Amino acid sequence: MSRIGKLPITLPAGVQVNVSENNIVTVSGPKGELKQPVNSDITIRIDAGTLYVERPTDQKRHKALHGLYRALINNMVVGVSTGYKVVQEVVGVGYKAANEGNILELSLGYSHTIFFELPSEIKLQTVTERGKSPTIIMESHDKQLLGQVAAKIRSLREPEPYKGKGIRFMGEVLRRKAGKTAGSK
Numbered sequence: 728m729s730r731i732g733k734l735p736i737t738l739p740a741g742v743q744v745n746v747s748e749n750n751i752v753t754v755s756g757p758k759g760e761l762k763q764p765v766n767s768d769i770t771i772r773i774d775a776g777t778l779y780v781e782r783p784t785d786q787k788r789h790k791a792l793h794g795l796y797r798a799l800i801n802n803m804v805v806g807v808s809t810g811y812k813v814v815q816e817v818v819g820v821g822y823k824a825a826n827e828g829n830i831l832e833l834s835l836g837y838s839h840t841i842f843f844e845l846p847s848e849i850k851l852q853t854v855t856e857r858g859k860s861p862t863i864i865m866e867s868h869d870k871q872l873l874g875q876v877a878a879k880i881r882s883l884r885e886p887e888p889y890k891g892k893g894i895r896f897m898g899e900v901l902r903r904k905a906g907k908t909a910g911s912k
Contacts, residue, residue, distance in 0.1 A: 732793030736778040736801050739808045744778055744800075746771050752800055756807030758868040759848070763799055766792050771800070778804075806868040813877045815863045819892035822884075824861040826853045831863065835884040835894070843883070845876060862897070 738744060742756040750765045765771065769792055772779045780797040782789040805811075817824045823834040829851055831843040845851050845865070849872065852864040863880065867873040877896070886893035888904045895901065 730794075732780055732782065732790070732797045734797065736780075736797070736804055738773075738776050738778060738804060742804055742808050744771075744773060744804070746773075752803070754800070754803040754807050756804075756868075758807045758810045761803045761807060761869060763796075763803060765796050765800075769793065769796050771796075802870045806870055810866055810868050811870050811873050813865045813873055814897040815865075815877060815880060815894055816860045816897055817863065817894050818860045818886065819884075819890075822861065822892070824853045824855070824863050826851050826863075831880070833880075833883060833894075836892075841883055843880060846872060848872060849876060863894075 739756075742754065745753045745755075746765075747753070750767050750769075750771075752763045752765055752771060754761050754763075768783055768789060770781045770783075772781060778800065780793060780800065782793040817833070817835070819836060821834070822836060823832075825832045829845045829847065829849065831845060831851060831853070833841040833843065835841060848869055849865050849867045852866075853861060854864065855861045865873060865877060881894045881896070884893045886895045886899075886901050888902060889906050891901055891903065
């Protein structure tokens with residue numbers, strides 16, 4: 728069996744899971760509601776607050792789908808109960824980040840400022856402290872959407888390997904290059 732697929736998912740208090748007749752899993756909780764279509768070969772069983780994902784055979788395709796859907800459903804359960812958070816820092820002299828509602832305003836050394844509108848499912852907050860790099864804090868119940876938006880923001884100015892300027896995830900380790908050295912005579 729798949730190591731990930733065979734693990735049961737315990738449902739926290741306040742989280743409801745419904746499986747419709749056309750295999751669409753709906754997970755709702757205090758943070759929101761998420762839906763995920765599931766392949767018709769995979770069956771989902773709920774017993775006493777525990778969810779099990781089961782596959783019909785040991786075919787390679789069924790094994791792959793087994794682990795995939797278990798991970799997706801687990802991410803949905805964690806998202807609607809506790810939520811996900813992504814913190815990015817803007818590193819560089821003169822680089823700024825500010826927000827007004829769900830519109831992120833970035834000044835990244837280009838000739839213009841960048842206005843980035845985030846989806847309504849994501850809560851946005853920017854923090855600018857003296858002597859520290861500005862940080863962008865995003866929270867959501869949808870892990871897929873949050874990761875996609877964070878990657879898009881990072882792609883606006885990826886960190887470069889010489890000085891490390893750009894937008895990076897908090898705690899991300901960059902491979903740095905030495906750069907030019909003075910030539911000998």
